[in-house]
Amino acid sequence: MTIFDPIRILLIDDEESIRRLAEKEFSDMRRTVRTAGSAHEAFDLIRQQQFDVIVLDIRLPDADGLELLERLRETLPDVEVILITGHGNIDSAVEAMKIGAYDYITKPFALDRLELVIEKAYQRVRLQRENRLLRHTQSDQSSPRFIGSSLAIQHIQYLISKVAPTDVPVLITGESGAGKDVVARAIHSASKRNDHPLIIKNCGTMQKELIRSELFGYCKGAFTGATESQEGLLALAHLGTLFLDEIGELPLEVQASLLRVLENQTYRRVGDKQERQVDVRFLFATNRNLVEEVKAGRFHEALFHRINVFQLDLPPLRQRKEDIPLLVEYFLGQLSVGKSPYRISKNVMEHLLAYHWPGNVRELRNVMERGTILSENGVITAQALPREIAEQEPTSTTNSSFLSLRDIEKRHIQQVMEHAAGNRSQAADLLGISRKTLYRKLKEYGLE
Incomplete structure (x- = not known):
């Protein structure tokens, strides 16, 4: 599963010649390079897309290097930061290593040296993300099978083949144990996102007070115990599929936030003022009658209509x-x-x-x-x-x-x-x- 290719690099440097050189020399099939001349430009780019490695000049016209590093680490906890510094700022670079920088390179630097450090930083990013993914994915996803030759199952298989290549949300309904998770894996496996993660979460197993932070992530200091920033399931599922089982168990206040993600693919982490963009295909499952739940005021009506674009109802055995x-x-x-x-x-x-x-x-x-x-x-x-x-x-x-x-x-x-x-x-x-x-x-x- 090629989860994180190509490497997404952001270079922040006020020297235009260095920005141009980086774009020319590092952009290829395995790497995409975006550049910014200031901290303000950099955060504009960060709000629009995700990055794996950031190369940061310690001296910028609108920000102190160490303060900016801390801000980047809080905003992007899964990203590694490499500092570019002059010989006179090595002490600052060493201090930056103590607060979370991956490495530093002094000017003038050789391109092959920077390339090597970027590759090593990316390998650490990839390992960290894969370890987190393992906690939210199932190992047996390679060949999901929906067994049966009855007319009902043939119809379900036909519907899966039609909806899988699209990006529309799918609502899978049916009794407990009918195979809703198998259908979700089959849809992801047959989709154009099958080279990216399938993140599976049962909403009924999440602690109500932590559901929002688990889905959207949180910033350092957002609540008691938040000693460092953390990405949520949405960030993990970027470019892939997020399967939320037992969606009827989601609290109403979180349902409203999820509706916003479905409508414009943007969200905010808990404690964060900035919106972030994400590219996720959503699958949902429930054994509840959501029409009745909406009438009873236990499920958000607008969210129901948004997730009910394509429904697959599994027959009981x-x-x-x-x-x-x-x-x-x-x-x-x-x-x-x-x-x-x-x-x-x-x-x-x-x-x-x-x-x-x-x-x-x-x-x-x-x-x-x-x-x-x-x-x-x-x-x-x-x-x-x-x-x-x-x-x-x-x-x-x-x-x-x-x-x-x-x-x-x-x-x-x-x-x-x-x-x-x-x-x-x-x-x-x-x-x-x-x-x-x-x-x-x-x-x-x-x-x-």
């Missing part, structure tokens, strides 16, 4: 039980990695098909994981099922509503092959199995 065999096989395949493959007995599938699944797909995966723990010789029997499922009256295989496990699997493979127009690679992806497994099943069921 009980309404697409024909997908259960595929989901079972997919989960058992995941749980069998590095082990002998697990299997389920015929009557287990009958119990699974008869159950109403209030916890949806998440509950089914948990049941499969429990089953592998209690399996005997790799076979999951009814004794390994939770009591509420094991006591469910199993559906008779003679009932016309359900076929045997073998017939269900055969029929689903046939349907998927027809949907994929015979393309075995596409069919294997839709089924959530490997091509090798698909070839074996096609031969087993005489569908070659």
